[in-house]
Amino acid sequence: MNIVLLEPKDTAQAEWRIHSARQLSHLHKQLNIQVDDTLKVGIRNGKRYLTRIVAIEEQEIRVTPIQQEACPAKLPVTLIVAMPRPKVLRRLIMDSVTLGVERICLTHSYRVDKSYWQTPFLQQLDDYITLGLEQAGDTIVPDIQLYKRFKPFVEDVLPSLIAPLRPAFVAHPYAETAMPHAIEHPCSIIIGPEGGFIPYEVDLLIKNGCQAYHLGSRILRTETAVSYLLGRLFV
Amino acid sequence: MNIVLLEPKDTAQAEWRIHSARQLSHLHKQLNIQVDDTLKVGIRNGKRYLTRIVAIEEQEIRVTPIQQEACPAKLPVTLIVAMPRPKVLRRLIMDSVTLGVERICLTHSYRVDKSYWQTPFLQQLDDYITLGLEQAGDTIVPDIQLYKRFKPFVEDVLPSLIAPLRPAFVAHPYAETAMPHAIEHPCSIIIGPEGGFIPYEVDLLIKNGCQAYHLGSRILRTETAVSYLLGRLFV
Incomplete structure (x- = not known):
């Protein structure tokens, strides 16, 4: 704190x-x-x-x-992440807030256990945000939204977050190109669940305007991937 | 896994x-x-x-x-980190190993509680390494060394890790220059305890060949700083 x-x-x-x-x-x-x-x-x-x-x-x-x-500036980034296991949720929210993420969207995905949406931890998001802000020395609460259905989110919400100088990057281990680094514009980053997005989901994301990139040959835990990716994208 | x-x-x-x-x-x-x-x-x-x-x-x-x-390649980096609280130790080791750190040095520092060196978790480092390797798909055990005294480590060990194309970077909130990014050579990175290194320690590190850089105006937890920094340095 x-x-x-x-x-x-x-x-x-x-x-x-x-x-x-x-x-x-x-x-x-x-x-x-x-x-x-x-x-x-x-x-x-x-x-x-x-x-x-x-x-x-x-x-x-x-x-x-x-x-x-002075308060630290936010990063111009929307973090879209498949709903993690309850015990990971706290750390993920805290760290994302500490790092300055402007908006967080938690979404469903095929490999997300439906029970994760019932966790009482979801009632404590405000507490996790407070902890993240107190760690960073920040006061501005980021916007957090929950989307319990993947397809409507990708088809109806995601396209409105994408623009020519505001791309959406999917971290996907099987993509051919490496994730960009040191970008100088806002973006959305999309991180799948444990076990990854299924091919149908990756295809749907790409069809709706996302770009898929790999993060190297090591498979990272969700919360590790978030800090690693933010360090890479914004310098 | x-x-x-x-x-x-x-x-x-x-x-x-x-x-x-x-x-x-x-x-x-x-x-x-x-x-x-x-x-x-x-x-x-x-x-x-x-x-x-x-x-x-x-x-x-x-x-x-x-x-x-194929096994993923290691990152050419030595992570030097002030001994964290026991419950942070597990995640720090796991994540550093998953991310491919080649060598980890745990050191003492003024703001490290001496009791941290007594934690039974230190007997479980091999288990944490295994979890990190299984997450990353890696098989090569990194070198982990413990230095219970700060000054002898900085004066006698650290200089041998530094060379013209192998600098040592201290993450220090009050440094004037931002941490480099996308470097193309090996390095050591040095991360302080909760509350940071004291001025005497920062001075001693610099006197022994380290370069101090800030990581922006947000104060990160140790384990968040490690992934963030590795994402920034190696692309």
Whole structure:
């Protein structure tokens, strides 16, 4: 946690209130904070500030802003990823948010177990986003959308994300050409499930305007592929 | 698991033996394998083969090789990383091995809790390596070394890893220049602990031949930084 992210309502008074158990625990145990220490605080979907700690009580810590700070820019990328196993979902969302992905679309795919859509973890996406933002020092919540049917997503939604200077790249182990690197325009990146997209799905993606590229001869886990690919595409 | 990695002794007979509980469980539950199916099998520190399943018994599965397959090449990189928290260690080693890192050095650093060196997880590095190799389809075990003292490592070991066409890059948030990308030579990359290297450590690294570069204004978790950085450096 490199900033503390607060809801706007907690910053409505002159003294801002930090009162979530998770944040209080981190500030006490990891940072051992004291009155008059400075602390980086962000307002969800708002600005980021350097603040000073003015009061430490059992149930809350209060801070006052000293000066505004710059938020890191987002990457101009839409990440489209086949719904992962529940235990991977948390890390995938956190890391994508930390890395600055602007929009995330979770989609169904033939090799996605239907039970994944029932996971209670999907109710906790906001928490995972907060963790990712606090790690990155960012305040702006990315847009996350769920598409439980693959074909309607690819045929009706995906084409609207594609333009001449906004291509969509599918990471596909059997493509003949290597993924581009150091691009200087926005894009969408599409990552399949464990076991990969089936040929029908790859064909449908290409028919609807996507370009398939390989990422080398090593098969990466979904969450590893996301960071690896973002490091490669945006320099 | 994209190949099954076997010990050389299990491939000494005409029929090779798969008998680890983890591998058997995966082959039955995830792949639902049957006699006469083909299966990718690697021999630890040896070659990789397409095999045929010839017998399925309760305690073992036996295969015979059909033809040799290519192993993916390693990345010409030494990853030097401050010893992470135990629960991060597993993923860090797995992902680094999957991505093809040739050598990994775990070092101490001021902000590394001394208790991290006592974790029983350090006895399981071989298991994490196996998981990383099986994910990548690789068979060659990377070299992993532990350095429990930072200064002797930086002064006595690190200089021997550096050469004109084999630089060492420190990922440092406060460096003025951005990390290079798409390099065409070997290198070492150095990643600090949670909270970063202290100024004394960064100075010592630079004094001993390292170059410090930033990775943008977002602060990444160690394991995210590794995949992101490898994607950026090697294309």
